[in-house]
Amino acid sequence: MGPVNDVPEPEQPALLGLDDVQGPASGPRGGKARRKAALGAHEIAEVLPVARVVLDLQPAHLDREYDYLVPASMAADAQPGVRVRARFGPQEVSGYVVARAATSEHTGRLMPLRRVVSGDPALSEPVLRLARAVADRYAGTLADVLRLAVPPRHARVEKEILAALANPPSVEPVETTPVVNVPSVEPVETTPPAESTHADPWAPYRGGEAFCRHLLAGGAPRAVWTPLPGLAPADDGSVGHVPHWADAIARAVRATVAGGRRALVVVPDARDADRVCEALEAAGVGDHARLLADDGPAPRYRAFLRARHGLAPVVVGTRAAMFAPVPSLGLVVLWGDGEDTLAEPHAPYPHAREVLALRCELEGAALLLASPGRTVQAQALLASGWAREIVAPRDVLRARAPRVRALTSVELAAEGPGAAARLPTAAWRAARDGLASGPVLVQVPRTGYLPVVACGRCRTAARCAHCHGPLGLPRQAAAPQCTWCGRLAGGWRCDECGDSRLRAVRVGSDRTAEELGRAFPGTTVRVSASTAPGGVLDRVAAGPALVVCTPGAEPVADGGYAAALLLDAAVATSGTGLAAATEALHRWLAAASLVRPARDGGQVLLVGDAAPAPTGALVRFDPAALAERELAERRELALPPAVRVAAVSGDREAVGALVGRVALAGGEALLGPVELPPEPDGRGATLDPRVRAVVRVPLAQSAELARQLRASLAVRSARREGGSVRVQLDPKEML
Template sequence: MTIPDEPEQPALLGLDDVPAAPTPRRRGRTKAPVGPAAVDPVARVVLDLAPAHLDREFDYLVPAPLADEAVAGVRVRARFGPQEVSGYVVARAAASDHDGRLVALKRVVSPDPVLGPEVLALARRVAERYAGTLSDVLRLAVPPRHARVEAEVLAALAEQGDGVDDVPRPAPPAPPEGQGWDGAWAPYRGGDAFCRRVLAGQAPRAVWTPLPGLETSPGTSPGTGPGTAPGTAHADPTLAEPARTPHWAAAVAQAVRAALAGGRRALVVAPDARDVDRVCAALGAAGVTGAVRLQADDGPAPRYRAFLRARHGLADVVVGTRAAMFAPVPDLGLVVLWGDGEETLAEPHAPYPHAREVLALRSELQQAAFLLGSPGRTVQAQALLARGWAQEIGAPRDVVRARAPRVRALTSVELAREGAGAAARLPSAAWRAARDALAHGPVLVQVPRTGYLPVVACARCRTAARCAHCHGPLGLRGASATPQCTWCARLAGGWRCGECGHDRVRAVRVGSERTAEELGRAFPGVPVRVSASSAPGGVLDHVDATPALVVATPGAEPVADAGYAAALLLDAAVATAGTGLATATEAAHRWLAAASLVRPAPQGQVLLVGDAAPAPTSALVRFDAPGLAERELDERRELDLPPAVRVAAVTGLVDAVRAVVGRVDLATPDAVLGPVDLPGDGSRLDAAVRVVVRVPLAEGTELARQLRASMAVRAARREGGTVRVQLDPAEML
């Protein structure tokens, strides 16, 4: 039966203006008060807060239901003022110094203590050294939580019968048949002693310059094989067994084996993913299992999985990029850093720490061995040797000469007799050397820049071509492309020179793609492969032993099976034309890294093309990176430049910089350089200035402390403007 709707009674006139009766509030159930934990009811928490004056521990009350979960190292949520913020419990205490009422923790995000005491101590030291805040360092040290991955790892621990805090001891690796754990270190002075001390549980520190070459097979040294004596090369490298593992990676694997055999774990940090892959391959060839990769580029889930496996002792070796320098490795016995001259090892986020300094601090705090290796040598690594903090590991000169390729510097003086061919970007002598080498294998061609024509200028007056919108440099992406700004990406189709009005451009810098195009015309019928970030195939990992021209940018050189027959290092003058303090050592590092992939003399040769600076050219010809670094360090001592002194750069608006520097007692008139106006590029630091504070090394820690305190005062007073404080800035190293 359907009940008809009741008719609606119309409202009286004016009744709509009468306010409605207030709705009575419903009283919710009043929660019973929860008492504090019976034991250690106070939690000391580090909150994720940006202001520098809040960089300290805060005391919170631990409710009884959270007493078992709110242990040191776990993530928590807590009320701070009107907001709820994240943080970490760093300790539990029986009482608090706070006189007022303590606020209770809101909840424990995860019962897994991801922040261990060793990493916390390291983070504090890094914050002190770089005048940063602890919360900034912890953002770099502990990756964001991934709940699904965390559940998987904790379930795996439960299946093994291990608790969250139970860390198993590393299992000693079984050496491969016929291979000794220290075989790769035999050619070096101090190499065997370093491995023996690591095996014995000691903490030696070393700066190591590896020999060039590749590992031809498991258990043999680079450049050797069946029937050959140590330190000699194959009669015909093209007949050798395919080799893809650089010698340095094999040596690192042997050092890691020594640490594992001594009952401790290891951490290896490399500049990029390709080097990480090479280290992992070398570890597998050396019989080391249980290694994990920790890289930020792998994504949140793989990175957090590797982090948790390392934290709970499920991995004996952690290999990764810059993100791995804070990896929580228990029973750490060895830290290895490869290629400290690469810019990818410098953290671009505050407080801008470098992996070299972080791992050095970690070696001291955890009493772990320290090994720094690189084809070149930075002045900072040389400073570690000069002050006795580390010892040098290197091969005798006769061994270096037997393992290195022949190097020729094709300068304008060397090419004077070539006639008109000497002025070409690829001189006749280099063309002939490449043609002869192609009969025996691939040839590596290194160019300083990627792209087609990254920098162009007016074809008539040679004035640099600039964008009309942002004044950035113009470049070409192809032979028939329109000039385009490399800053804002705007096209400059109607460009005309501001000096002479001409509308045509010429090349100033030639990139990898244009070089490959020119080589294809110079060597018809020869395959040309490009290894660069902008190349269609990206960065190549390796190439086979068939004849080919491989054009690569610095750091993107693929490994060739059995090594390259020759290497051409083009545009040498461009590589040493910078104004930075590290220009010479960086150029030598790039050249030596490429030359290390070439076969030993007389089968392999390296040609440096161009009038480069004499010092790095001599270092390449002699394969003497330590000599160049020692000379550079001596010059910086005379001029009071880093690393002979400690330097801080304060950048920002004039008034803000003046206020920050004015509160630093060490910033005396003799110690301050600047302010210097910085060129504006339309960013938020447009029209900014920079002030440099330079103090002796002994006062470096105090300078960082005072700058940190000044930034805290600035945050508490809410001073206006923008300021950035950076200790040991890269452009001044």
């Protein structure tokens, strides 16, 4: 196709079903006068007059690039990566310029861009490539992924960042309140910071020091790392309060920065981000951006722009930071890949582990996948040879780990009547002895007071009369309340036997703290949970105290905990998901890692009859063995990650129509559809009956399955088929 002046006037496509708002093409154009007539008061750019734009459009069949003409007044600003507004049919929508071109393959009339929202490119080319790869992998649209990747614009923050870039600090800095810590001319420190006084945290691991040497030399190693338990030593040699894993991550980041590249660290929550930032400060890497959605729009966008413009060599953040625009990326770290918060709840539902693995391949960066436990997906990366294992020898682990005991019913058979209590006598003695030398951690699986109750006579689950949701007790002597719609059930009676008494089925953290307060009078009892008055605690003092927490809310104790009690172990492994065993072990090891070594009297007691496999793995402190066993079983049964799975849920007719267009969903590859349990709709009622169909294919057909599902979704949106449907590849319940 020739230059724009030599082709017929193209026509911008409109939304399906709408009349052509611009009229038919009117023949060839000739010269600037014709361009002015076509664009009204606008004159198009002389150089690269066509902008390829990705628009923020929801329908799947509109997921492609669109060509627009660039007015001459916008030619300098409408560069790849900038936000723009453009007309699409009768509406004006947002989008990003992804390329500039001299010609367009579109045969109709092209519309001009309406305006450039900001001349600062918010979308970098590596992030665009990553977003396209994620959309392809999860059968999503590029617009959906870009909503996750690029935060909303904050004009004031953008102005501050651009002003700081335009006026870097001179020898005598201006006495103002800096909003951004602008580095020197070279954005990446190439000189390693001064050595800390304590030993290298990577020295005890096989391959640990070699991994850091590769990072320093500019290599791209990929590793799955199981850290040792315990806390990092302070500068004076005593036990500090920073977890060992955070200290080791900071040292790996320091090696990357010293080698002239940048690093990205993704963690499950803000507390872990704070710990990594503190460890970075101690390691001499003080210039970093903290990218957390909980910080609010302005701080989040400030951190985003600092990363985008290379003003910080390190970016630390939660799930959304997996798309952070880090130039010259040398290392990507993911901590706790088994945590639920790392799975994106919005379409196309990507997981941070898979996104960061894609990113490392696309950008040639190193990957460090670290967790106190080990997921089956991480073990699959090792089994395929894609990554290498970093683990400490068993003798080093035994010297650093606390003593672990499993108080099962067999173990407690000789305890007498005290063995049947929720806190057996052996656990009570361990807590009493631990309180003599420091704090004791008590982990319970559930938050709240009594989150699940049942009939006191026939033990039928107590349910709400309005929406049939489960009932619970929010506090002592309170009326039962529905956990779905929130309605009180003061006059509740059992539908089976008519009895009005209630009994506890699940005991939460608040009730556990109340019981421990009676069992240990005069002892301080603190609760760390999302529903607790003080919220989730980050740190507790070294004095005697009972700290009750839910999984993931364990605060760090100065000097480590003297003991840890892991209550209701049977509840932790009673889930129906494939990952119930590895998730339970992950939660237990996360708590046990905060306890002092056995040589200092530290001990961990697992209370309850949990599944044998995770129980044995906890006693041995060996998550790798459990993950390897689980992976072997899944290969034999053709379950993820040995195969690729897609779950299609929604109305029965919509699910049937969408799956019917997928050629791979035939024969044994299709499971279901089956009806799903009722769900609350948020207004006190339950949703209409829904079904789910599962498509299971070999790994070699993963890309084709995603492509066919994406094409079927495009047909569905183009035809405006009724009903609701959701497509999710790699659903959590099947991982």
